[in-house]
Amino acid sequence: MKRRRFGGGPPVTEAGQTQSFSRRAFVLGTLQSGVAVLLAGRMGYIAIAQNERYRDLAESNRVQTRLIPPRRGWIVDRHGHPMAINRADIRVDLIPDFIEDKDRLIAELTRLLALPPEEVQRIRADLERGEGFQPVPVAEHLTEQQYYSVKVHEPDLSGVSVLEGYSRSYPAGAAVGHLLGYVGTPNQRDYDAENRNPLLITPGFKVGKEGLEKVMEQRLRGRPGAARVEVTARGRLVRQLQTLPDVSGNALRTTIDAELQAFAARRLGEESGSCVILDCNNGDILALASMPAYDPNSFSDGISHSEWAMMREDERHPLINKTLNALYPPGSTFKPAVAMALMEAGVDPDETVSCGGGYTLGSRRFGCLGVHGPMNLHRAIAKSCNTYFYTMGRRIGIERFSAMAKRLGLGQRYDLPVVSQSYGTIPDPAWKQRRYRQEWSQADTLNAAIGQGYVILNPLQLAVMAARVASGRDVQPRLVLDRYPPARPLPFAAASFEAVRSGMAEVVNGNGTAGASRLPLDGIQMAGKTGTAQVRNIGADRGRAGAAWRYRDHGLFVFFAPVVQPRYAGAVVIEHGLGGARAAAPVACDVMTFLFDKAKAEERLAPLEAQWGGNIAERMARRAAAWANRPAGAPAPGDPA
Amino acid sequence: MALGFLPRPIRELPWLMLICVVAIAGFSTLVLYSAAGGRMTYAQPQGMRFVLFFGMAIAISRLRPEWFKKAAFPAYVVTLVLLVVVEALGFVGGGAQRWVNLGIINLQPSELMKPVIILACAHFYSLLPAREIRGWSAIWPAALLIGIPAGLILIQPDLGTATMVVFGGLTVMFLAGLPLRLFAGGIAFLAVALPIAFSFLHDYQRQRVFIFMNPETDPLGTGYHITQSKIAIGSGGLTGVGFLNGTQSHGGYLPEPHTDFVFATMAEEWGLAGGIFLILAFALILRWGMRVATDSRDRFSRLAAAGLTTTIFFYVAINLMMVMGLAPVVGIPLPLFSYGGSAMMTVMICLGVLMAIERQNRREARRG
Helix, strand or coil: CCCCECCCCCCCCHHHHHHHHHHHHHHHHHHHHHHHHHHHHHHHHHHHHCHHHHHHHHHHHHEEEEEECCCCCCEECCCCCEEEEEEEEEEEEECHHHCCCHHHHHHHHHHHHCCCHHHHHHHHHHHHHCCCCCCEEEECCCCHHHHHHHHHHHHHCCCEEEEEEEEEECCCHHHHHHHHCCEECCCHHHHHHCCCCHHHHCCCCCEECCHHHHHCHHHHHEECEEEEEEECCCCCEEEEEEEECCEECCCEEECCCHHHHHHHHHHHCCCCEEEEEEECCCCEEEEEEEECCCCHHHHHCCCCHHHHHHHHHCCCCCCCCCCCCCCECCHHHHHHHHHHHHHHCCCCCCCCEEECCEEEECCEEEECCCCCEEECHHHHHHHCCHHHHHHHHHHHCHHHHHHHHHHCCCCCCCCCCCCCCCCCECCCHHHHHHHHCCCCCHHHHHHHHCCCCCCEECHHHHHHHHHHHHHCECCCCECECCCCCCCCECCCCHHHHHHHHHHHHHHHHCCCCCHHHCCCCCCCCCEEEEEEECCCCCCCCCCCCCCCHHHCCEEEEEEEECCCCCCEEEEEEECCCCCHHHHHHHHHHHHHHHHHCHHHHHHHHHHHHHHHCCCHHHHHHHHHHHHHCCCCCCCCCCCCC | CHHHHCCHHHHCCCHHHHHHHHHHHHHHHHHHHHHCCCCCCCHHHHHHHHHHHHHHHHHHHCCCHHHHHHHHHHHHHHHHHHHHHHHHHCCEECCEECCEECCCCEECHHHHHHHHHHHHHHHHHHHCCHHHHHEHHHCHHHHHHHHHHHHHHHCCCCHHHHHHHHHHHHHHHHHHCCCHHHHHHHHHHHHHHHHHHHCCCCHHHHHHHHHHHCHHHCCCCCCHHHHHHHHHHHHHCCCCCCCCCCHHHHCCCCCCCCCCCHHHHHHHHHHHHHHHHHHHHHHHHHHHHHHHHHHCCCHHHHHHHHHHHHHHHHHHHHHHHHHCCCCCCCCCCCCCCCCCCHHHHHHHHHHHHHHHHHHHHHHHHHHC
């Protein structure tokens, strides 16, 4: 049989095979030695020649620079009293990327920190939707005992970060809620907006989310410190190597008088309303209170869903800053501006208009609240006679008094460090054409002359109007204490201001609408103007006491004091308070009293607070408890059933 | 000789080789003690396993090579059946089916196949008449012997072990005297066929090849292994950062610091000195093994001894090349040194058989 062969030459013998084996085994042995030499050489190259490079790499593996969140600058009032401060705090976060066994970890933390089920649920939800890099807050304000119990278990809890840091604290609580805002953990949007600044994802770091905290973020933030730490691949701290301290943020000194702010908030009581007080000579905002409000302390800790729901559904709108973001028809508080326009238009303040209880335009009757008889400017302000303002307003025309209103700050937007301000409307024919594509009518003029119709304003604007009338200066409201050029005088006749001021003084101190709200002080009088704004125009008893709360009229009051050489001006708006004299003026009276005599003002507030059932914090706590214990399935207030 | 007082069976043990083996295993327990963060978690079971397998190797060395020759084919068939069982019953471990649970231990039949394929091929060529060595009949039976288990292991999938089985078989074919041009042709064929075979690889295997070629492109992904391993070796320098001081292994940066990458763990703490010591110890064992092969008189013993030695060589070489970034990450442990019993068992079987052949060599040498 012929066999196919791969090699020519003589057939292979056993001896030849042995020889061939020896040769090939030698080759194999040499090859193996060669590989051994190669490996030794390779190792020498890596370990000796490139030693420095790999040592550096090992170092950068092992050593991490961790940012230390800077302490936030304080916010203080005009006297340096603290309004927002930092409190030493211990917090626990989860770093999702480093978590090994989520369920075990959460169970362990729940046990150690006694987390309520609602929190556990939130942590789970946060972990579900979180990005791996972003820490999920677990708990703040740990007690010493909790701190040690977590610290002891930390080596077994991969992904848990226990930090000794600072948390924001607002001593005045809800009283400064809308004014200062609050801080919170940065979200994805904040992070992207700052070019993925690593500071924003540092556990414990918070940014301003509302109010001054948000607007003044960069100033308050400060510069982060850094710590070089040795860590494991899973992020666990081995030891601290070196620390560069943080530089805390600059303090922000506001124009606010913290005591006055707190008092104003307390005095608003159970009402839904706002109180603005300005220094009428320079525009410093002394108080900017809006109630009810959220407690920025609990918001900064991260608010629970149920608290949030309670606030959203509260018809008193605790989430809205009513000094800036709520608009109201000013009603009769608009009349000082109209009166200023009348004077400047040359109307003789002694000319009388006879009030027979209303004004007839064509076939339409525009009502007055009384039958006042003959009225001059002074008495028309004091009695708030609509007939006078219908007549005179119509005589000078809408353009003139809307221009005056704007000049006095109404409908204007101010240069203020606030997140937003709704500036409302001072209507005129051009505006109506633009807005509704309709001709301006005489009826519109009549409505506007008494602060109704299209006129809507925010309380700060009303306070600015009062301040400008009181001082005769073009004061601009401001929140940050600093040197500003003095406000220039307004280009109007002194007699015009005098006429309006004396009318406003009459309102409180003479035969006027707010006689009940005279200041209980010797030698200091307050001037003001009441206003009642219709919420709904439904028949004769619209908005009266019998109506449902949310259909009742708003009560407004603008004021300044003292009457001679005024120092302070302001505005109070009580939502659905039925009337300015009844609801708003008494608040203004007490707040102004506080400016001159604190003890007396406190004396007057004490019985009221007792009647309402405690201070703000106590009442809020009770409300929250009632909400938490509400019968299951009961519709929430304001639920569209 | 100073050891003359000892009985001959003990005196005639290959002491230098055994000292090297014990030194490697002893060093291993030190490194594993450190890798576990100063605990006996790995070191203790490893030490106990070593003692067990060492005893097994000594026991095997008492057998006669004739016995292995007889057992080669039956062992091959049994191992092959076990491989099939793994496919059928084996459970998934590490993403690949490699284990069969025999109750007390998880047996990895592919591991057993490494020495068995050597013995089977050696037996085959010892049966083949010398003149047949250049014919087809010298090739196809061996090709089948190697190809069937290699294919089964490849579909597990375990590229590393399959490669070692093929290399082991090829080594025996080469030593048996197959024409050189066959090997030259084979290499040329591979150069053409590799790109085609590449397209049949699993995604993760393909990924490993890519990453192997350029680990820095993906330092946190698949290239992480190689990069971290090089960092550990490189940062060790000449004498290392010191026992228990390694940060790469203790910090968890180095993946599998006690198994496949144990050499890097060692290198960080003991430096180049530790590495040279290990390489030298393995080189002495291999030199002893090749001596045993060349000293053998019969064809089976020669082929088996050289083949088994080369199997140990492949283990060491592939693992070290892998951790130093010269070969892709294929999951081959460093025998006697990595934590785990399978590789240790294989190598101890190899050494046991080699010692048995050496005993026969001595006997024949005495006989003249």
